[in-house]
Amino acid sequence: MSHDIPVLYEATPVGTIRVAEAGPSFAYDPAWITLRGAFPVSLTMPLGPAEAPPSVLAPWLMNLLPEGSQLLTIGRNLGIAPQDIVGLLERIGRDTAGALRIGDAAHGGAPGYKTVPDGAALERIIEELPAKPFLASDEGISMSLAGAQEKLPVALDDGVVAIPLNGAPSTHILKPDNKRLYGSVQNEALCLALARRVGLRSAAATTGVAGARSYLLVTRYDRTLREGRWRRLHQEDFCQALGKPPGAKYEHNQTGIRGPGLADLFGVARRHMTAADVIELMDAVVLNVLLTNVDAHAKNYSILLTGRGVRLAPLYDLMCGDAWANVTQNMAQDIGGQNRGRHIHGRHWRRMAAGCGLNATGLLRRVATLAGKVAAEVDGAAAEVEAMPAGGHPMLGDFAAAIRARCRTVVLNLAEDGPEQAVSPEGSRVG
DSSP states (O other), X not given: OOEEEEEEETTEEEEEEEEETTEEEEEEOHHHHHSTTOOOSBTTBOSSSOOBOHHHHHHHHHTTSBOHXXXXXXXXXXXXXXXXXXXXXXXXXXXXXXXXXXXXXXXXSOOEEEEOOSHHHHHHHHHHTTXXXXXXXXXXXXXXXXXXXXXXXXXXXXXXXXXXXXXOOOOEEEEEOOTTSTTHHHHHHHHHHHHHHTTOOBOOEEEEEETTEEEEEEEOTTEEEETTEEEEOEEEEHHHHTTOOGGGOSSXXXXXXXXXXXXHHHHHHHHHSOHHHHHHHHHHHHHHHHHTOTTOOGGGSEEEEETTEEEEXXXXXXXXXXXXXTSOOEEEEEETTEEEGGGOOHHHHHHHHHHHTOOHHHHHHHHHHHHHHHHHXXXXXXXXXXXXXXXOOTTHHHHHHHHHHHHHHHHHHHTOOOOOOOOOOOOOOOO
């Protein structure tokens, strides 16, 4: 027996998810297709009357949910099987990545916000997140974000953290300090600030303190304030745009599904975006090598979809992995057949250029230029982090030193081709 679930943009019907024995499918509302300013749900589901079958819709929906232990815990708390992606999203999908709300807009009370009264209350919420991800079992709370790390969508009400209720849009993402990754808050704040200082668009972020816990507070780029009201902007990550499930987000994985490589990402950019977006994606890939960001998988690059077209989203989830001994040194995607950042040489960049349709001379020149800028700006970025509410950290200097060291290595390696080396096996990841 089929069951229909509405998909909405604000209060406007976008389409319907039909749940049937064969799996969930999706069809656009005919009025949405002709509406001025309408955007597609995904590049894999262009606007039109054709129904998206389960093979297309299911991976896209999976990428809206958290991963790993968080997904298992939410399922247990709600009494819904973790494999029941539609059932989970019907409960926690009223504020997700992008602009869409999944489920009946009339369910529950009016959208609003519950202010967190003080730092002690926020500390309690942070401490409860492992047992209650996204506060999913609390009355009126329905929100979800992808990924394996603990995080919480929130809003700022006159500078005070508030919890969205009944589908109200969150405006920020709160990411608590990670007990496995000492200094994670300052690490990510440093990398995001550094990206901005070298001229790349990145999500704005600051830090905060709640009792004994610190946190990163990231401004959502898929939210905008218009005429005093928060509006959602639509986006999807590159796993969604390529029809890949979240388990295949790394190029090398053990799911049996080939993960997206850089040629796949650049293929999407060339088919749907402008030449400026292709160059911006190139810069992002280079920056992630310079930052030693080993978690720059396909879900950590995203696309903004509007009625006017498609463009690359700002950078987010930037981390320096080299300063932590328990984190792999393998990049999420190969650079010209090499996935160890310190072993990427000139020939690897040239192979990447050939595979991604880039000019090799221009790519090598850009690598050298960005390496110089990153090395020159890292101390200024560290000073920015120290001035944020959570202050500095004993590891902040180590993060900066690791980035400087990688910049030196990358520049030295540009001038030589180095020995041939096999792709390294996977190790422990940041996320």
